[in-house]
Amino acid sequence: MNEQEFLEYVQSGGQVETADWMPDDYRAKLIKFIEMHGNSELMGVLPEREWILRAPTLQRKLALTAKVQDEVGHSQLIYRVVEDLGKPREQCLDDLISGKAKFHNVFHYPTKTWGDVGVIAWLVDAAAIISQKALLKCSYAPYARIMKKICWEESFHILHGRDVILTLMNGTDDQRELVQESLNRWWGPLMQFHGNPIAKEEDPMYIWRIKSQGNEEARQQFLDGYVPQIWELGLTVPDQKLRKNDEGLWEYSEPDWDELKSVVTGHGPRSQERLDLRRRARESSAWVRNVVLADAA
Amino acid sequence: MIYEVFRQERKGQPLQHAGSVEAANDHFADVYAREQYGRRGESTALWIVPRSAVIAIDEFVDELNRNYHRVDGYPLKEKLKEARERAGTAAAHGDR
Numbered sequence: 210m211n212e213q214e215f216l217e218y219v220q221s222g223g224q225v226e227t228a229d230w231m232p233d234d235y236r237a238k239l240i241k242f243i244e245m246h247g248n249s250e251l252m253g254v255l256p257e258r259e260w261i262l263r264a265p266t267l268q269r270k271l272a273l274t275a276k277v278q279d280e281v282g283h284s285q286l287i288y289r290v291v292e293d294l295g296k297p298r299e300q301c302l303d304d305l306i307s308g309k310a311k312f313h314n315v316f317h318y319p320t321k322t323w324g325d326v327g328v329i330a331w332l333v334d335a336a337a338i339i340s341q342k343a344l345l346k347c348s349y350a351p352y353a354r355i356m357k358k359i360c361w362e363e364s365f366h367i368l369h370g371r372d373v374i375l376t377l378m379n380g381t382d383d384q385r386e387l388v389q390e391s392l393n394r395w396w397g398p399l400m401q402f403h404g405n406p407i408a409k410e411e412d413p414m415y416i417w418r419i420k421s422q423g424n425e426e427a428r429q430q431f432l433d434g435y436v437p438q439i440w441e442l443g444l445t446v447p448d449q450k451l452r453k454n455d456e457g458l459w460e461y462s463e464p465d466w467d468e469l470k471s472v473v474t475g476h477g478p479r480s481q482e483r484l485d486l487r488r489r490a491r492e493s494s495a496w497v498r499n500v501v502l503a504d505a506a
Numbered sequence: 507m508i509y510e511v512f513r514q515e516r517k518g519q520p521l522q523h524a525g526s527v528e529a530a531n532d533h534f535a536d537v538y539a540r541e542q543y544g545r546r547g548e549s550t551a552l553w554i555v556p557r558s559a560v561i562a563i564d565e566f567v568d569e570l571n572r573n574y575h576r577v578d579g580y581p582l583k584e585k586l587k588e589a590r591e592r593a594g595t596a597a598a599h600g601d602r
Contacts, residue, residue: 289525358524362546501530505534
């Protein structure tokens with residue numbers, strides 16, 4: 210099989226296993242994409258972790274802790290896929306904390322209130338699950354298979370998030386205001402989440418069928434699924450231009466692509482602080498890895 | 507070390523490949539596999555196998571074309587048609 214035949218194979222729905230031949234460019238794109246996903250799962254727990262000790266009830270504390278464990282578990286599963294493609298996990302972690310590798314924009318922002326915990330679990334996870342469901346058809350089969358388990362667990366998180374939000378919305382005016390204020394801050398990053406509206410035919414990740422849908426398609430799906438759910442609670446989406454047009458497509462104000470670029474390259478409000486925490490955690494737990502590996506040798 | 511993990515979703519069902527874990531030894535592989543593939547009660551059994559112990563086969567060469575193992579080794583349609591014609595029952599069956 211040559212590169213052209215391989216391309217035709219994946220474009221017609223063919224799937225690839227670890228030991229199969231694949232073009233170098235395909236392997237490199239896979240590693241980059243999947244590694245960023247793993248990084249995002251790992252970094253994504255840090256904003257929520259900040260609220261474990263401040264959760265309003267024991268039940269919420271347990272649920273939040275379980276979610277954090279799920280996400281770290283996802284990063285382990287995903288890094289395993291990257292390792293089998295040729296990049297060791299240690300190297301992924303090195304590149305992450307040195308700032309060389311990226312993670313998703315939404316995990317670079319502060320969590321200021323308990324409302325943020327609800328908005329993250331509900332809407333950030335909803336945006337993420339749309340991307341992840343589209344990966345169930347990924348041309349790289351080991352990644353697609355692991356996504357099945359991940360999507361299943363993410364659906365719990367959305368449930369948890371909705372429950373947090375509904376509880377607040379059924380509470381006091383102050384609580385409802387808390388949710389609205391949180392939604393106002395998260396809406397921009399949420400609209401940037403699926404990336405710029407590059408035509409899918411020009412997106413290398415789509416060309417190789419690593420992704421099965423374009424960025425704008427994913428954003429439309431998010432708006433279609435969740436804007437009505439936001440509205441029905443009496444919340445306001447902070448975008449005057451947001452509306453569904455006669456062709457059934459959502460119109461909205463242009464997301465701030467400069468902000469997205471600056472944030473994912475490590476210039477977000479919490480980027481460095483969170484990377485520092487990851488760095489310190491890695492250093493302070495090094496002795497555990499050394500003991501375990503020495504003992505196993 | 508890398509361990510392949512197989513899980514059984516319900517009693518009586520086959521164990522199916524679930525994914526893999528990386529662990530320093532069998533003991534840690536046991537702990538990690540339980541956490542990754544069993545903590546929500548989604549499995550009734552797990553098999554954890556060092557990847558190095560797996561003998562993988564993905565080529566099935568059939569140089570002698572042993573079609574007597576396969577459905578395509580028994581082309582009954584033509585023969586049945588001939589037999590029915592011989593017996594004079596072809597009209598009753600159409601071309602089935």
